[in-house]
Amino acid sequence: MDLALSQSTKYWLNFFHPLLMWLLLAVSIYAAYLGLQVQRTRNASSDQKKELIKGRYNIRHYQIGSILLGLMVAGSVGGMAVTYINNGKLFVGPHLLAGLGMTTLIAFSAALSPYMQKGANWARMTHILLNFTLLGLFAWQAVTGVQIVQRILTNA
Template identity: 50%
Template sequence: MNSELSLPLKSLIAFTHPLFMLVALLATGYALYLGVLVRKTRNADAETRKKNIKAKYNQRHFAIGSILLAVWVVGAVAGMASTYTLYHKLFVSSHLIFGLGTICLAAIAVALVPLMQQGKEWARIIHILCTSAVVFCFVTQTITGFQIVQKMVGELYQ
């Protein structure tokens, strides 16, 4: 680990990415919930659909999804930057590979939104598949991320 940096600065650099991503994971769960409500609204009877449309689940899902894409990209770059700052190299590991894959899948899912707005069902299906894979990758990232944080705590406070 970079010995030129002070312990408080190392701690700030080391723990900003994990905390940022933990908040993103919770927001991802909320976006998933809203997406399920949008899907249920689309397939509901007329009365339920009318009630659910007033709740604007689709607009909230779109807004959270847009924010999440930015958070994921910034979080991924910040994670790589903090690793490079602390260790002067990047570690090619499952955490890095799953993280980069998550960003790619999220970009594909967001790119499908205009087609979904045109009513293309195949775009919705691919969007759902991509975002399901994003959630899987994100949970995997959380597990490997906690392992990395435990290792960093040992190195920082030895």
């Protein structure tokens, strides 16, 4: 399949996915911070809890998580699309497979929200475990992604 895109456009499309993913890694770290504040609020004494509630960590965590879910799925699909547009195939390797795993993890993590809202501790603990696994994979993906960008720049 050959899209009618100029070589220059195809080249610069290579950098959209990495830039978005680095931004999302930073947003993920912020979402983790908010989630830890939610947990801290939940476990606080009554006086401390009153003060922490003012931070609206639960609402901010939910909103950032929703944005993160949408952009991560779109960014993953976009990265695969650009690779296919530029090469006519996907390169099946650790970066792609871990990225697909991350997309799956964030979907499962978000799917636990209704159970957490009803107070299910198993869902809360699973959500935390999935998200810290996701964050670890995300950091590793950042390193392997930089290696891929370096190859693109070298071959230009």
